[in-house]
Amino acid sequence: MVRKVKHTTRQVGEVTVYNHAKSFHGFTLLAPIGSNQIFLIDMEGEAVHTWALPLPVAGDSMFLANGRLLYCARAKVEPLPDAEGAAGAIIELDWDANIAWRFDDPCLHHSFARTENGNTLALRWMHLPKECERLVLGGIPPESNSPPLWSDSIIEVNPDGAVVWEWKAHEHLDPARDTICPHCVRTHWPNLTSCDVLPNGDVVTSLHNLHNLAIIGRKSGDVHWRWGLGEIAHASAVAALPNGHVLVLDNGMHTYYDPMGFSRVLEIDPETSAIQWVYEDVPRSNFYTSIHGNGQRLPNQNTLVCDATEGRIFEVTPSGERVWEFRSSLHMDSPLYGLTNYLFRAYRYGPDHSGLPGNIPAGSIPAPEPGDMAEDMPMSDVLQRRLESLGY
Amino acid sequence: MSHDPARVFKGYTLFWPMGSHDAWLIDMEGRVVHRWRMPHPAGLHAVLLPNGNLLGACQVVHSSTLGLPQWFSGFGGLLIEVDWEGNIVWEHEAPYQNHDFNRLENGNTIYTTWRPEGKVPPETAARLKGGLPGTEFNGEIWGDSFVEVDPRGEVVWEWLDCEHLDPEIDALGPLVPRTQWPYINSVYPLPDGNVLASLRYSCTVVIIDRATGDIIWRWGRGELGNQHDARWTDDGTILVFDNGTHRDEYSPNYSRIVEVDPATKKIVWEYRSNPPTEFFSAVMGGQDRLPNGNTLICESLTGRLFEVTRSGDKVWEYANPFYHKWYHHGFINLMYRAYRYGPDFPGLDGKDLDPDRYKWINRLYAKGKTMGVSREGGRKDG
Numbered sequence: 048m049v050r051k052v053k054h055t056t057r058q059v060g061e062v063t064v065y066n067h068a069k070s071f072h073g074f075t076l077l078a079p080i081g082s083n084q085i086f087l088i089d090m091e092g093e094a095v096h097t098w099a100l101p102l103p104v105a106g107d108s109m110f111l112a113n114g115r116l117l118y119c120a121r122a123k124v125e126p127l128p129d130a131e132g133a134a135g136a137i138i139e140l141d142w143d144a145n146i147a148w149r150f151d152d153p154c155l156h157h158s159f160a161r162t163e164n165g166n167t168l169a170l171r172w173m174h175l176p177k178e179c180e181r182l183v184l185g186g187i188p189p190e191s192n193s194p195p196l197w198s199d200s201i202i203e204v205n206p207d208g209a210v211v212w213e214w215k216a217h218e219h220l221d222p223a224r225d226t227i228c229p230h231c232v233r234t235h236w237p238n239l240t241s242c243d244v245l246p247n248g249d250v251v252t253s254l255h256n257l258h259n260l261a262i263i264g265r266k267s268g269d270v271h272w273r274w275g276l277g278e279i280a281h282a283s284a285v286a287a288l289p290n291g292h293v294l295v296l297d298n299g300m301h302t303y304y305d306p307m308g309f310s311r312v313l314e315i316d317p318e319t320s321a322i323q324w325v326y327e328d329v330p331r332s333n334f335y336t337s338i339h340g341n342g343q344r345l346p347n348q349n350t351l352v353c354d355a356t357e358g359r360i361f362e363v364t365p366s367g368e369r370v371w372e373f374r375s376s377l378h379m380d381s382p383l384y385g386l387t388n389y390l391f392r393a394y395r396y397g398p399d400h401s402g403l404p405g406n407i408p409a410g411s412i413p414a415p416e417p418g419d420m421a422e423d424m425p426m427s428d429v430l431q432r433r434l435e436s437l438g439y
Numbered sequence: 440m441s442h443d444p445a446r447v448f449k450g451y452t453l454f455w456p457m458g459s460h461d462a463w464l465i466d467m468e469g470r471v472v473h474r475w476r477m478p479h480p481a482g483l484h485a486v487l488l489p490n491g492n493l494l495g496a497c498q499v500v501h502s503s504t505l506g507l508p509q510w511f512s513g514f515g516g517l518l519i520e521v522d523w524e525g526n527i528v529w530e531h532e533a534p535y536q537n538h539d540f541n542r543l544e545n546g547n548t549i550y551t552t553w554r555p556e557g558k559v560p561p562e563t564a565a566r567l568k569g570g571l572p573g574t575e576f577n578g579e580i581w582g583d584s585f586v587e588v589d590p591r592g593e594v595v596w597e598w599l600d601c602e603h604l605d606p607e608i609d610a611l612g613p614l615v616p617r618t619q620w621p622y623i624n625s626v627y628p629l630p631d632g633n634v635l636a637s638l639r640y641s642c643t644v645v646i647i648d649r650a651t652g653d654i655i656w657r658w659g660r661g662e663l664g665n666q667h668d669a670r671w672t673d674d675g676t677i678l679v680f681d682n683g684t685h686r687d688e689y690s691p692n693y694s695r696i697v698e699v700d701p702a703t704k705k706i707v708w709e710y711r712s713n714p715p716t717e718f719f720s721a722v723m724g725g726q727d728r729l730p731n732g733n734t735l736i737c738e739s740l741t742g743r744l745f746e747v748t749r750s751g752d753k754v755w756e757y758a759n760p761f762y763h764k765w766y767h768h769g770f771i772n773l774m775y776r777a778y779r780y781g782p783d784f785p786g787l788d789g790k791d792l793d794p795d796r797y798k799w800i801n802r803l804y805a806k807g808k809t810m811g812v813s814r815e816g817g818r819k820d821g
Contacts, residue, residue, distance in 0.1 A: 131689070187687055229613030231689045256689075281689075300692050303571060303614050305510055306665065306684035308692065308721020308740065329769035332721060332740040337692035356691055356716045384691065385714040 060358070062092035064372035070362055071345040073397040077360070078108040078118065080339075080389045081379035085116060087396075092373050098144045103379075105134040107158040107241075107392050114402040115147055116140045117161060119391075125153035127172060127197065129383065131338065132157035132240065137169055142404060150204050157240045158284075158392075166211065167204045168250065170239045172197045179217050185226030186233035186256075199239040201250065201263075214250070214268050225257050225273075228281070230301045241341075243287040251293050251317075253285045258303075260285050260295060262317055272317045277303050279313070284341035284392060292316050292323060294344050296352070300337040309335050312342035312352055326350060326367055341392035351395045358388030362395075446754045447746055448729035451787065454737070454744065454777040455481040455495060458763030462493060469757055470794035470805040475525050480763075482515030483538060483723075483775035491786040492528060494520045494542055496550075500534055501766075508576055510618045511553065513538040518548060523790060531592050538624045547595060549587045549634070551623050557582045559601040559620055567620060569611030570640070576618040583623040585634065596649075598634070603652050604641075612665070612685050615640045625668050635677065637669040642686075644669045644679055646701070658704050661687055662697070668725035668776065676700055676707060678734070680724040691716045696726045696734060710734065710747050725776035735779045742772030746779075760804040 059077060067090075074087040074095065082104050086094040098116050106119030122135035134155045139148035154171040161167055175183070175198040183196060203212035216237055227236055237254035245251055249271065250263045258280050262272040275282060279297040286294045297311045309331035314324035326342075328334035339355035349370065351362050358375035375388045400406060444467065451472060455462035462485050464473040475485075475493050482498025496515030502508065515536045520529035533552055540550035559567065559580040567580065587596035600621060609621055621638035629635055633655070634647045642663045646656035659666065663679065664686025670678045677699045683692050693715030698708035712718035723739035733754065735746045742759035759772040780787060794801055 228689075230685055230687050232687075300689075301614060301685060304574075304616050305512075306614075306721055308684060308719065330740075330771040330773075331768070335692075335719075335721070337716070338690075384716075387714045387716070 057086075057094040057097070058092070059086055059088060059094045059377055060092050060373055060375040062090070062371070062373050064361070064369055065090060066368075066370035069349075069364055069368070069370040071347045071349050071351075071395065071397065073345075073395045073400070074110075074403070075351070075360060075373065075393055075395045076108060076110050076116075077373075077375060077377075077393065078104045078391055079358070079375060079377045079379050080104055080355075080384070080387075080391050081121070081381045082377060085118060088373065090371065096142075098140055100140070100144070101138065101146060102136065104391065106132050106156065109161065109394060110396050110400070110402050111139075111161055112401045114142055114404070116144075117159065117167070119155065119158065122151060123153055127154075127156075130156070130172075130234075131383070137167060148206065150208055158242060160243050162203070162244055165206055168242050168244070169202050169204060170242060170252075171200055171202055172235070173200050173215065174198070175217055175236060179222065182222040183227065183233075183236050184223060185229055186231050186236075187229070189233055194234065196233055197235045197238075199235075199237060201239065201242055201252065214263055216254075219263070219268050219270050220254075225254065225259065227256050228258060228301050231256055241284045241286070243285065243293075245287045245293075246289060246291050251285050251287050253282050253295070255281055255283060258282070258301075260293065260315075272320075274315060274317070274320050278322075279311075280306075281338075283339055286341065286343065288314070288344055291318070294342045294350070296336075296340050296342050298337055298340065299335065308332050308337075310337075310340065310354075312350060314344075324365065326352070326363055339389065339391050343394050345395060346397060351393060353390055353393035355390045355392070356387070358390055360390070360393040443752070443754045446733075446748055446752070448731045448733050448735075448779060448781065450729075450779045450781040450784070451792065452735070452744065452757070452777055452779050453485065453487055453493075454759065454774045455483075455485045456742075456759055456761045456763055457481050457483065457768075457771070457773040457775065458765035459761060461761070462495065463761070464792075465757070465805075466792070466794060467755065468805070470801045471797040472792040472794050473523075473790070474797065474800075475521060477519070477521070477525070478527070479517065479519075481775070482517070483513055484725075486542070486778055487780055487784070487786045488520070488542060489785040491788070491790065492520050492522050494518070494540070494548070496536060496540055505534065508616070508618055510616045511537075511581075513624065515540075518550060529590065531588055533586070539626050541626060541628055543587070543628050547587050547589050549585055549596075549626055549628060551626050551636075552584055552586055553581050553619065554584055554599075555581075557584050557599050557601075563601055563606050567606040567610065567617070569613055570615050570617035570620075571613075572617075574616040574618060580617055581619045583619065583621065585623075585626055585636070598647060598652050600638075603647070603654055604638075605654075608657070609638065609641045609643060609645075609654075611640045612642055614685060625670070627670050629671050635669050635671055637666055637679065639665050639667070642666065644677065644699075656701055658699060658701075662706075665722075667723060670726070670728070672698070672728045678726055678728055680720075680726055680736075682721060682724060683719065684721050692719055692721070694719045694724060694738070696736060708749070710736070710751055723773070723775050727776075727778050729779055730781060735777060737774060737777040739773055739775055740771075742774060744774075744777050 077086040087096040102120035105121035108118035119134040120136040120138045124133040124135040136151045159169045175196045199216045201214045238256040240255040242252045248265045259275045280302040282297045284296045312326040336355045340353045343351040360373045362371040462475040479497035482496045485495025497517040500516035502511040518531040535553040582601040585598040622640040625637040627635040632649045643659045664683045667680045695711040720738045720740040727735040744757045746755040762770045
């Protein structure tokens with residue numbers, strides 16, 4: 048017997064490709080830059096859950112295993128209000144969009160990672176010590192009155208908001224070797240744009256203005272591995288995979304050699320620095336997001352890709368076949384980009400994801416009032432059909 | 440976004456898709472009114488001459504057939520002039536010819552080419568700044584040159600860039616290979632006999648004195664990013680397709696058309712879309728200033744042509760429906776450039792431009808091809 052579940056859906060875009068047999072079914076987090084709402088959409092592109100946000104989307108957002116949404120919010124940003132990825136706060140919302148946790152720092156930017164112990168790794172800009180500044184090479188030389196050069200640190204914040212670990216880029220990078228892109232103004236060195244924790248506990252991050260990735264030893268802070276220079280260009284997002292490999296979105300702006308205007312997603316084995324897998328479109332220029340975007344490896348080995356500046360999210364099989372594609376119709380007016388449907392990054396969560404209502408282990412979050420679940424639980428048509436096919 | 444037939448420059452649009460043997464002439468409604476079947480695929484474009492013939496470059500060579508690295512691209516190799524029916528009336532073989540050519544008023548033809556004998560001398564190469572260190576081709580850098588041939592194919596003028604460019608002022612961009620300097624991708628004869636050219640890897644547009652070969656004007660460094668198609672307008676200004684890759688800034692990649700006053704080196708007009716990322720072609724691209732002041736833009740990589748007014752309103756748009764296999768691009772509706780000719784253009788005088796001659800092609804490819812322009816020519820807001 049089918050139990051009717053009340054749910055409301057909202058059209059937030061259009062699914063333009065959907066191969067039911069080959070895609071990984073789940074809910075996709077849709078977070079337009081500048082939006083006051085973040086959505087979970089189903090495979091047919093309908094919003095099945097909406098978080099009304101206390102502050103607009105400024106960067107990354109993730110749906111956590113505890114059922115909460117963690118996102119980079121556009122809060123008070125003091126030093127660099129016009130810089131790409133400026134955030135100022137990381138906010139955790141429960142399913143009903145109540146603030147469950149919030150960390151404010153006017154220098155926060157781009158992204159974060161939630162660690163297994165419940166702490167949060169966050170990226171922040173910091174002033175580069177004056178004595179280091181003249182050692183840093185590359186970039187377009189400032190004509191006069193050079194503004195201070197910004198550097199980055201990665202901080203680990205515990206649930207109480209205390210910083211329990213910090214990695215400062217200038218203490219571990221080599222200014223002669225880790226040089227700024229020659230087509231960029233000397234404002235940031237290195238400008239980290241993503242971070243993630245590898246299975247061995249080390250941290251992988253993207254050195255955005257240096258055209259490089261790095262793996263940082265969690266204990267020593269040493270840079271164990273650098274890769275990408277000459278191969279990738281302004282890569283904005285790197286993610287750790289369960290097998291220890293990393294998945295990177297290579298944006299492809301300011302490319303070495305002849306820039307043809309295309310992005311790629313690459314899987315790299317840091318042990319050998321060998322490229323294990325590449326996705327690019329045919330023709331290649333059909334997939335190009337010069338800024339932002341990411342790749343996510345899904346449990347069935349497909350890869351979800353966020354084509355940020357097209358407002359497009361798509362899923363490809365290991366052989367590169369596009370089996371799902373969604374185009375966002377949500378346009379935001381941004382002082383940085385104008386009226387656009389830009390996204391930042393996207394992630395998909397399967398029906399077994401522990402954060403979905405009903406899947407959350409008892410006791411992990413306050414239990415809802417009896418009856419509320421059935422009334423409010425959003426359910427997609429796909430999920431409902433699946434339940435029906437199973438005889439419920 | 441409005442599309443307004445009352446504000447377009449009415450005429451016929453010529454384009455030759457990459458990888459295709461067919462050059463097409465379409466009307467304002469996107470219907471094919473003429474087709475030239477060429478003996479080889481596009482390499483890279485064709486223009487209609489006032490005598491009604493089509494002058495184009497055919498792609499008969501490729502970097503791999505010439506034993507060159509992939510950074511040598513945009514080859515034609517064979518200049519060809521055909522009449523309205525496609526009969527060959529003139530041919531000129533030039534195995535390293537690439538990117539651009541133009542017919543002069545005296546009937547001569549000027550084109551851009553690489554030449555095995557035109558390498559940058561070692562002492563100049565040693566002083567040449569920029570580019571990725573160690574990326575020379577077999578230790579050498581190839582120069583670009585212009586060649587002018589008369590109707591018999593005799594060379595009447597040559598210009599070799601490395602004899603006139605400055606290896607410091609005209610340095611390569613920091614991230615390009617040191618295989619070629621400066622990678623010239625357009626050549627345009629000026630009314631006074633001088634030559635306007637686009638130096639892609641130097642992000643610079645120059646004017647070359649015809650008599651001395653000297654560079655008498657240069658502009659673009661710090662403004663342009665691997666630009667294409669520097670063209671002179673009737674107003675005495677220069678239009679450039681600024682692709683935007685390797686532009687000295689970090690922002691979402693966008694292309695733009697810039698119009699520069701050569702006297703002041705100031706940008707007097709610019710078109711970029713809103714948001715800027717909606718108009719972008721990493722490579723290739725061109726623009727045609729039309730008699731009513733509008734500009735026809737070819738966004739090559741997306742296969743899109745559109746026409747904008749002085750105020751930047753888009754009044755006509757066309758998606759190339761002809762897809763062809765073209766090297767690593769795969770199946771693509773790429774075109775290098777497009778040109779618009781008014782109905783009073785001498786080359787169209789007395790020509791049969793009835794789209795019904797191609798009604799089966801139009802049945803397949805012309806349905807709704809111009810976006811927002813109705814069959815009746817009425818205004819429609821989209």
